[in-house]
Amino acid sequence: MMKKNQDFSSIDTAVKNFKGYTWLALIGCALSSLYWGNKYFSEEDGWYYDDEFFASLIFAGIAFAYLIVVQVLFYSPMNRHREWVEVNGIFSTKPKSDKSSVNQSEVDIIKGEKLKQYSVADELIKWAKLKEDGHISEEEFNEARIKLLKRN
Incomplete structure (x- = not known):
């Protein structure tokens, strides 16, 4: 609607x-x-x-x-x-208000088909910076690091 x-x-x-x-x-x-x-x-x-x-x-x-x-x-x-x-709403394209779905999508950011070419080292540096700034937890950083390292 x-x-x-x-x-x-x-x-x-x-x-x-x-x-x-x-x-x-x-x-x-x-x-x-x-x-x-x-x-x-x-x-x-x-x-x-x-x-x-x-x-x-x-x-x-x-x-x-x-x-x-x-x-x-x-x-x-x-x-x-x-x-x-x-x-x-069912057809709404605005971001959902649920915080857990937003956090989960941030962790699941590594999707090979949708991303352009990237360096694993560059991505690890970006995730480390996010962790240092307090935007993500140690657990989220470790999940992203494991996913990145499995890609290679």
């Missing part, structure tokens, strides 16, 4: 369109109920209703229930957490 805009506006638009079409269906069912309700009146028998009247009332009730369910169970919770949804 968020691939094009990468924000919450596409969800807002989808819910707005759903509500518009559902309100049209609800109004259509209500008008149908009025039509079928007023069609069967005779002065000696009074009002009597046919199956079409009850069916249109049932469909109007279903449309109204859909409006309530979408608002309460879908849109309101997502809107309360719209910042998280923007970052972690």
